[in-house]
Amino acid sequence: MNTRSKEWRSSMRLSVNYNYMMKKFIGEDGFKDADLSAMKEEAANAFSYVDKNRGTGMMGWTELPYNQKEIVEDILATAKEVRRKFKYFVVLGIGGSALGPIAVFNALCHLHYNDLAPSKRRGPKFYVEDNVDPERMQALLDVIEPEKTCFNVITKSGATSETMAQYLIVSDLLNKALGDKASEHIIATTDSAKGNLIKLAKQHGYKTFYIPDGVGGRFSELCPVGLLPAAVLGLDVKLMLAGAAYMDGLCSRPSIAKNPALACAVLQVAAMRRGKNVGVMMPYADSLKLMADWYCQLWAESLGKNVTLDGEPCNVGQTPVKALGVTDQHSQVQLYTEGPFDKVVTFLSVGNYRTEFDIPHGCEDIPDVAFLGGHTMNELIAAENKATAYALAKAGRQNYTIVLPAVNEFTLGQLMFLFELQTAYAGAMLNIDTYNQPGVEAGKQATYALLGKKGYEAKKAELDSAPAEEEKYTV
């Protein structure tokens, strides 16, 4: 079916089923209808807060599905060129500059993409480097050929130490190997005006894409940060944006019953207020495993705050935990079933996987094995997903399920926009600044001090002091 047709798109609509959040399904620990009704006004206020601020301040991300026509054309042309010229594509970025590209790669490319022969891939080998572990940098250089590699340096400010350290290493390497041609191997994705990377880009003539104003790292996957890597991999970025726009349309009303993102936000916030300080994100698909990582940053960094918008001290936020079905049934589900009543589990279920795999008959004299024969792996994973949700409900544990009819660009666009809106609504309900991250400043400054950056001498002295006690609590 044509992916532009209305029928196909509505067949790909995400849905949220939250029976197992409710008292009538799970008993004592569930919500009564009245509990949710009581939050109607609060939800409507959060909706209108988000709606009113769309496209302003740090809410530029809401317009990304609509305002990138020309940029997308540039991205597609650049991606085509990259595929033609390079054997490897390496993203240098961290946090929001890495998690989105990784999640989309994992979801929409072959699960052993880099192992495939070039003829079986739509793009170059793909790596995202989001750490400064020296072993990892060496490992990367062991498997790529810099002279056949395009490096996409992604940092809005150009002051991200990790990314800029990688940039120093890579640009030095390219300069030595390629001289004048080095700059053809670097694409910068950064702020259009402020910051260091744009200066460097202009100085060296790097091809550049811009991170729009009002788009913070964790909300940047649907701008060139995520779209360029996706396009290089041969993915349909227009369809991804169309999915996001579609979800935006589904979330255009202030009612829990009609707005999936608002429903998720209300469920989570209501649960948080009852002491559910842990939120598990558990996709039943290897392809969505790293989507949970992307979500974890969005949720943790947006909501984990110590002051309200009115300046009142608070310590809010829910700890997101990533899990994978069915794998983590054999690791975490014991705790989810019998441990403290401190969590909400969100399942991501897939309607149709992109492959069907038969389980052959065999072992007919062993009933524990024989019953599997004649089923498909698809049936097995779906049954385990359903069974786990059911067993958690029977144990009185709150859980709900987001169903993706299939995993593709369109549903992924929907899912990411759903999570972004959910986060924005939840932040509004918690009355905190959803878009800042002041809590990481202290660590940055201590790093600067330890590395002897100018201006951090006092901090250095502070860090160096009182080592006498250091040995005290050591085993």
Added chain:
Amino acid sequence: MNTRSKEWRSSMRLSVNYNYMMKKFIGEDGFKDADLSAMKEEAANAFSYVDKNRGTGMMGWTELPYNQKEIVEDILATAKEVRRKFKYFVVLGIGGSALGPIAVFNALCHLHYNDLAPSKRRGPKFYVEDNVDPERMQALLDVIEPEKTCFNVITKSGATSETMAQYLIVSDLLNKALGDKASEHIIATTDSAKGNLIKLAKQHGYKTFYIPDGVGGRFSELCPVGLLPAAVLGLDVKLMLAGAAYMDGLCSRPSIAKNPALACAVLQVAAMRRGKNVGVMMPYADSLKLMADWYCQLWAESLGKNVTLDGEPCNVGQTPVKALGVTDQHSQVQLYTEGPFDKVVTFLSVGNYRTEFDIPHGCEDIPDVAFLGGHTMNELIAAENKATAYALAKAGRQNYTIVLPAVNEFTLGQLMFLFELQTAYAGAMLNIDTYNQPGVEAGKQATYALLGKKGYEAKKAELDSAPAEEEKYTV
């Protein structure tokens, strides 16, 4: 230095620094010395409970560093043969049968091992399949050649649906491709007497390794479950066992000040009792990223229980959360710093990485970048680790650090045995059965019912009932 020498081994001793768990370092939320002293007797009791039960019941794992001499010789000989004959080695297992092999592979092999040319690897390409996602099974078959592959099927009971489904698929495939020779491509790791896989192994003549009595899945990494895959990868499994024995020796006294595993158990249990229901495991090394996964199963499944050993209802357990330094500084640390006071962060720090990587000078007119030049990545990651621990402490957040002088077989053996002992002590302090997992039964039975297994008809009827309400809470 010779890895058998006493000097080398003591230079490789793990240490635990818990300054930042203490009030005098972090303020209000920290422990007073008196708080820990008050737990002395409880800790000593936990120690003697574990000590008394060593090698009995489900505590067979304590003896694994000592009682496997012949088995190790068989493993080494088999591994040599596997390396000679096969191009691919695939573990079919889930939970404890997968997490250990994955963690050790990640820690001790090249970070892009499968991308390396065969001449640069010490063993065959390596895959661990711990899910039943049809797309993943297809993806595996797209990149291996079954006729050049050795499959290591790992399940104690042979009743693990996921592993046995994979077994049915793989044995059917091998039979069709290789006929009589198929059985030479399968190694079974299972119970020596009970269960289905041992029956199949005898019937088909598979090479077999045994999972000893008293060794449950999550405590099985140091038996053939983990040792065979490690040996196939060319790792020194004797040194791994020596590391475990070394840690066992370090934990031979009933005092928090002298026994690192007991200290960790006391710190965690004390924190849990003060409402720290989240335990973050945050290695500062890509190589240890998946060690956190292994730990998460051990901790979650062992301690997440709803009944005490005296039969009293309880709902205990701490939710383990995996994070990676420095990567997750840009994702989770905002929440850790400003969110609820509900967590303890355990850092895994590395003294010496296996590579040193210089950050070249450059961008001298940009102070935010220039200060990095002349340092090494090693210095950068170490500074960020120290800075993050310090910043958390400054924000009053409990955290402690386990230092590995280096990452190698010996330190990894220590680390795993430390965690196992810590879990055993903590379980004793919580007065729960550390070794069972009854909470996953309900989900298994529901899966059986959904797939039409004989004997589960009533369950099936239960699951099928009341679908009328299903649509009610859907958005």
